[in-house]
Amino acid sequence: MTVELVRSSASDADVLFAARVSTQGEQSLETSRLDGTETDADDARSRGLINYLMRDRHGSPFEHNSMTFYVQAPIFVFREFMRHRIASYNEESGRYREMNPVFYVPASDRNLVQTGKPGAYEFLPGTAEQAALVDQQTMDVSRHAFEAYQRMLQAGVAREVARIVLPLNLYSSMYVTMNARSLMNFLSLRTRRDDSHFPSFPQREIEMCAEKMETLWAGLMPLTHAAFDANGRVAP
Numbered sequence: 594m595t596v597e598l599v600r601s602s603a604s605d606a607d608v609l610f611a612a613r614v615s616t617q618g619e620q621s622l623e624t625s626r627l628d629g630t631e632t633d634a635d636d637a638r639s640r641g642l643i644n645y646l647m648r649d650r651h652g653s654p655f656e657h658n659s660m661t662f663y664v665q666a667p668i669f670v671f672r673e674f675m676r677h678r679i680a681s682y683n684e685e686s687g688r689y690r691e692m693n694p695v696f697y698v699p700a701s702d703r704n705l706v707q708t709g710k711p712g713a714y715e716f717l718p719g720t721a722e723q724a725a726l727v728d729q730q731t732m733d734v735s736r737h738a739f740e741a742y743q744r745m746l747q748a749g750v751a752r753e754v755a756r757i758v759l760p761l762n763l764y765s766s767m768y769v770t771m772n773a774r775s776l777m778n779f780l781s782l783r784t785r786r787d788d789s790h791f792p793s794f795p796q797r798e799i800e801m802c803a804e805k806m807e808t809l810w811a812g813l814m815p816l817t818h819a820a821f822d823a824n825g826r827v828a829p
Contacts, residue, residue, distance in 0.1 A: 594798065595665035596805035598813075603658035603773060605816040608643055611654040640816050647820040652829035655774040655817065660810065662769045666802055667697040669761035673783075673799045679775035684767035687756035691746065695764040696735035699727055703797065714794050734760060773814060777821050778828035780807050790825030 646654055664674075675682060699705075705719030705727060719727070738758050745755035771779070783795045783803040795803070811818040821828075 594670070594801045594805065595663070596802055596809070597663045598809045599661045599663050599768065601658075601660045601813055603660050603810075603813045605639060605643060605814050607658040608646065608654045608773075608814070608817055609639060611657040612642060612646055612651070640819075643816045644820045644823065647817075647824045647829050650827070650829040652774050655777070655829060656772045658772050658814075659770060660772070660776065660813070662806055662809070663766065664769055664802060665764055665766045667762045667798065668765050670796075670798050670802060671765055671767060672761075673796065674767075674769065674802075677775070677779050677782075679778055680769050680771035682767055682769055685765055687759070688753040691752060692742070692756060692759060692763060692765075694735075694739045696731070696739075696760070697762040697764065697798070698731045698735075701728075716797070731762065735762060773810065773817055774828060776806065776810055777826075779803065780821075781826050781828050784826075786826055788822075788825070790827050 645651075664671075671684060674680075701724055702718075704716035705723050706717045707714050708717060709715045738760050741758045742755050745758075746752065780803055781789065781791065782793050783799050784807065785793055785795060785800065807818075
């Protein structure tokens with residue numbers, strides 16, 4: 594999975610000035626006019642305020658920022674992304690461009706066997722025979738589908754029609770824009786952590802994207818990320 598941070602306007606200072614308008618009104622403008630990278634001279638005070646906001650779920654101060662990610666992933670991963678109606682998406686279009694023959698095949702260490710009940714599944718390693726079957730069948734179907742796609746295009750069939758035979762493991766690309774509050778909601782559902790207050794059981798492929806997004810976000814807003822972790826990874 595490919596995840597790149599394309600542009601951002603996001604820092605811990607954005608949370609602080611947004612929160613302080615509640616008690617300081619117009620005086621908070623002095624903080625908001627900083628260059629966007631400064632927190633309090635007293636780092637402990639900044640950390641304490643952000644932790645308080647996270648702990649008591651005062652969520653709106655975490656919305657005054659923006660991050661745009663470029664993501665390359667299989668189409669079935671994008672369908673899970675778009676369940677989150679808290680972001681803006683723009684995806685490449687199979688109507689307007691010919692799709693590239695790039696398909697997702699699970700790595701050999703991808704767990705294959707599902708056990709448990711809905712909402713609490715566990716995934717365990719498969720046998721060597723199961724792994725070989727998944728690998729071969731995925732490659733065979735992908736090749737066959739793309740050959741059919743190419744035959745239709747060569748016969749003059751419109752791209753929007755020819756693409757209907759392409760499988761969900763075809764790679765696509767998109768831009769995703771969201772703020773920190775939305776990202777925390779996404780991460781709380783799409784990463785699995787034992788220390789989470791509300792454990793989640795995401796599909797591994799979208800979790801791989803989420804992990805990369807979280808690493809990039811933690812570099813931009815380290816105090817906010819630390820507070821998110823410390824308070825059970827619950828979105829405020």
